[in-house]
Amino acid sequence: MKLPFKTYHRLIPVLTLLLLILAAGVQAQERAVTIPEGSFHSVLPEVEGEPHQIDAFKLDTTAVTNGEYLQFLKANPEWRRSQISPLFAGSDYLRHWEEDLRIGDKESPDQPVTRVSWFAANAYCGWQGGRLPTLNEWEFAAQAMDFENSTEANRFSSELIGWYSAVDTNSKSEVGSTGIENQYGVKDLFGLIMEWVEDFNPPVADDISLDCGTVGRMQGDPTVYSYAMSIRYITRMSFKPKSTTGMLGFRCAYDMSANEKEI
Amino acid sequence: MLLVSVTAVTAQHSHSDGHDHGQAAHHAKVMESDNTFHSESLYQVPTLWMNQNGEEVQIQDFAGQPLIVVMFYGKCTETCPMLIQRTWKLYSSLSEETQEKVHVLAVSFDYKNDTPEALKKYAEYEQLDLPGWNFVTAGQTDIRQLAALLGVQYRERSDGHFDHSNLITVLDKFGNISRRIEGIIGDLNDDLKFIESLVQ
Amino acid sequence: MFLTSNEVNAQQIQPTETDTVTIRIVGSMADSRFVPAEIEIRKGDLLKFIVEEGVHTVTAYHPDNRRPIGIPEEAESFDSDILQKGEVWFYQPNVAGEYNYFCRPHERMGHKGKFIVR
Numbered sequence: 087m088k089l090p091f092k093t094y095h096r097l098i099p100v101l102t103l104l105l106l107i108l109a110a111g112v113q114a115q116e117r118a119v120t121i122p123e124g125s126f127h128s129v130l131p132e133v134e135g136e137p138h139q140i141d142a143f144k145l146d147t148t149a150v151t152n153g154e155y156l157q158f159l160k161a162n163p164e165w166r167r168s169q170i171s172p173l174f175a176g177s178d179y180l181r182h183w184e185e186d187l188r189i190g191d192k193e194s195p196d197q198p199v200t201r202v203s204w205f206a207a208n209a210y211c212g213w214q215g216g217r218l219p220t221l222n223e224w225e226f227a228a229q230a231m232d233f234e235n236s237t238e239a240n241r242f243s244s245e246l247i248g249w250y251s252a253v254d255t256n257s258k259s260e261v262g263s264t265g266i267e268n269q270y271g272v273k274d275l276f277g278l279i280m281e282w283v284e285d286f287n288p289p290v291a292d293d294i295s296l297d298c299g300t301v302g303r304m305q306g307d308p309t310v311y312s313y314a315m316s317i318r319y320i321t322r323m324s325f326k327p328k329s330t331t332g333m334l335g336f337r338c339a340y341d342m343s344a345n346e347k348e349i
Numbered sequence: 350m351l352l353v354s355v356t357a358v359t360a361q362h363s364h365s366d367g368h369d370h371g372q373a374a375h376h377a378k379v380m381e382s383d384n385t386f387h388s389e390s391l392y393q394v395p396t397l398w399m400n401q402n403g404e405e406v407q408i409q410d411f412a413g414q415p416l417i418v419v420m421f422y423g424k425c426t427e428t429c430p431m432l433i434q435r436t437w438k439l440y441s442s443l444s445e446e447t448q449e450k451v452h453v454l455a456v457s458f459d460y461k462n463d464t465p466e467a468l469k470k471y472a473e474y475e476q477l478d479l480p481g482w483n484f485v486t487a488g489q490t491d492i493r494q495l496a497a498l499l500g501v502q503y504r505e506r507s508d509g510h511f512d513h514s515n516l517i518t519v520l521d522k523f524g525n526i527s528r529r530i531e532g533i534i535g536d537l538n539d540d541l542k543f544i545e546s547l548v549q
Numbered sequence: 550m551f552l553t554s555n556e557v558n559a560q561q562i563q564p565t566e567t568d569t570v571t572i573r574i575v576g577s578m579a580d581s582r583f584v585p586a587e588i589e590i591r592k593g594d595l596l597k598f599i600v601e602e603g604v605h606t607v608t609a610y611h612p613d614n615r616r617p618i619g620i621p622e623e624a625e626s627f628d629s630d631i632l633q634k635g636e637v638w639f640y641q642p643n644v645a646g647e648y649n650y651f652c653r654p655h656e657r658m659g660h661k662g663k664f665i666v667r
Contacts, residue, residue: 132506139507172388173498204497212490220505284493288504289512327497427578427604430653431631437615476615534631 118144118216118340119271126226129316130288140226145219146337148261148273149281150210152183153195155202158210159187165206174205178330196260198279198335204327207282211338218284219339221322225315228276232269246276246314250321258333282336286322390524391498398456398485401468406483408454408524415451415547416520420501422459422511423471431533432515433475439517439530440481442541450548453482458496458503458511460489499526521547567593572662574632574652577603581655583662592645592666598629598638605632605660606653607640619649642666 121144125137132138159166166186167179180201184190202210204218211217219227233239264277275281325334392409400406408416419436421429433455440453457463463471463486472478486492496503503513519528519540527547530540568591573584581603590596598607610619611626620626624644632638642648645666652660 171393173391173393205494208490208494208497212488217490218493285502285504287502289502289514424657426657427654430656431606434653476612 118146118338120144120342121223121227121230121270121272124226124230126229127312128222128225129312129319138222138226140223142342143219143223144216144340144342145223145227145270145272146339147271149198149279149335149337150207151196151261152189152193152199155199155210156187156189156195158213162209162213165209170206174209174328175203175330176328179203179206180330182332193258194260197258198261198274200258200279200332200335201330202335203330204282204286204325207336208284211336214338214340216338216340218282218336221283221285221288221319223339224275224281224283225318227268227270227272229315230268230270230272243314247317249277250314250317279333279335280318280321282325282334283322286325385523387523387525389526391520391526392524394495394498396487396491396495398454398483398487398491399465400483400485401465401472401478403465406454406485408520411452411454411520412524413522415522415544416524417451417453417544418456418499418518418520419453420456420458420496420499420503420513420516422457423463423467424459424510428513428515428533432517433477435530435533435537436517437477439537439540439544442537443544447545447548448481451481451544455482455484456492456495457484457486458492458505458513459509460486460492462509500529519544519547567591567595569595569597571597571599572664574598574600574605574607575602578655579658581605581652581658581660583652583660586661587663587665589665589667590642592643593641594666596640596642596664598632598640600632600634600636602634604634604654606630607632607638607662608651608653610649610651616651619647621646621648624648 120142121140123140123142125139127137163169164171165174167181167183168186170179178201180199182190182192182201184192189195208218231239231242233242259278261278262273264274266276267273268275392412394408396407398406398408417436417440419432421432436453436455440448440451443451457468463484465486468484468486469478472482472484477484495501499516499518501514501516503511505511515531515533517530518526519530521527528540528543530537570588570590572588574581575584576582583598607627607629608614608616609624609627610616612618613626614628621644624642624646627640627650629638629640642664647663647665649661649663651662654660
């Protein structure tokens with residue numbers, strides 16, 4: 087059915103606007119995805135042999151980038167490098183950036199922000215209306231990978247162990263670059279950076295010293311995959327909340343809103 | 350090979366807890382009572398806590414006086430009752446004069462259930478709804494931040510309870526952490542003497 | 550361990566030695582309990598609390614312990630503080646009446662006891 091020219095003339099800006107709104111909506115949706123409730127076996131279970139139950143939550147699809155962190159700093163001067171309290175970070179905080187509000191040439195806006203302390207990560211996520219994911223939430227998302235079979239899973243984990251032992255802080259890539267994605271679209275939980283979690287040093291950690299015996303003891307199910315998980319646990323336990331390192335960044339989690347929970 | 354791998358990973362972590370005094374100079378805050386800048390003072394924590402009376406409280410409200418800080422939660426069994434008892438023992442054993450100068454900030458881990466109303470009921474049952482005692486709540490990230498600053502480890506369990514370490518912290522008149530009293534067993538005499546010395 | 554008032558009237562009242570009455574503290578967390586949870590004893594008897602499992606206290610319901618009074622007014626308040634497995638704690642009541650007490654760590658789970666002193 088042919089419409090008069092005048093109608094088309096009015097429709098085009100309206101359609102363009104609608105498309106832009108749709109695109110923005112899609113982008114906003116893609117920043118975080120819903121991880122549905124479920125359970126998984128942790129190397130540090132609450133109860134021996136029993137899986138952890140995880141309620142549904144939302145998780146950022148990528149780590150927080152330099153560009154995103156810059157927006158946070160513009161709005162919150164007390165977290166800028168020259169102003170941050172020694173209470174919340176050491177002198178290495180964002181030392182790779184050129185200035186308080188300038189990332190500089192060494193890094194791109196799309197690389198994950200690193201050399202941020204736990205306090206800074208925690209504050210960023212609070213500013214975004216979320217929080218850091220708990221250790222269990224993070225690990226739950228991490229094991230939600232779609233492997234064809236256990237051979238594939240083991241090969242993946244072997245590569246991972248190689249990555250953990252040879253991380254090069256100078257060759258950090260951009261978010262999404264690893265090509266590793268879990269079944270819900272969460273990217274780069276491996277192969278890019280280590281990530282802060284809300285409770286990176288839970289009370290159980292006191293009994294555990296960082297040695298081979300610990301790794302052996304931690305593994306309930308002796309696969310390469312759980313071994314990689316153990317390495318992450320042990321590494322995280324060595325962190326302190328003021329720690330800032332070149333390979334440590336974060337992403338945020340969000341609670342489900344009331345109406346979302348009902349679905 | 351395992352040990353080497355783990356060491357390699359941990360060795361990559363160049364922690365820095367050093368203070369850049371250039372940064373500190375940017376702070377406008379100067380603590381009252383003396384002219385030294387206390388760079389590690391918890392008065393820098395901006396959180397607005399809400400107490401059992403629905404009043405907003407900040408740690409910096411207690412500037413000039415020692416503050417006893419303890420983290421607990423209302424539904425807790427096993428250790429929290431003893432932790433609160435220990436805090437009470439400590440506080441009530443101070444001289445009357447000192448008791449008037451020392452406040453207590455009891456912060457709940459349980460941001461969901463320990464609302465100001467629930468905290469009021471708790472304080473009343475425990476007979477601790479006293480002028481110097483504040484049972485408080487705030488947002489999840491605020492509580493996490495304080496625990497990280499105090500060195501209290503905790504984890505929320507799937508049954509809604511919290512695994513947590515047991516700690517009573519004493520802040521001096523400038524908001525610095527000056528005493529950490531760990532666990533729920535042991536003599537408190539030296540700690541009492543220490544707090545008395547803080548009010549001199 | 551105790552005589553009913555009828556039995557006392559029936560017999561000639563003999564001077565008796567005081568007894569040591571044992572109350573066991575068993576369980577941990579939700580199944581913590583005093584065994585027996587209720588008991589009658591005579592004035593002068595010595596109560597012996599022994600912890601077989603877990604970590605507990607024997608604490609009087611009394612304002613000294615930040616609770617409403619649940620023991621006779623003239624009776625001395627008591628609080629064993631933390632008792633660990635294998636530890637023993639004694640209390641000798643000197644005032645007749647009903648004594649209500651609790652275990653601080655497990656009070657919310659109903660870990661309470663009572664002894665009546667005649």
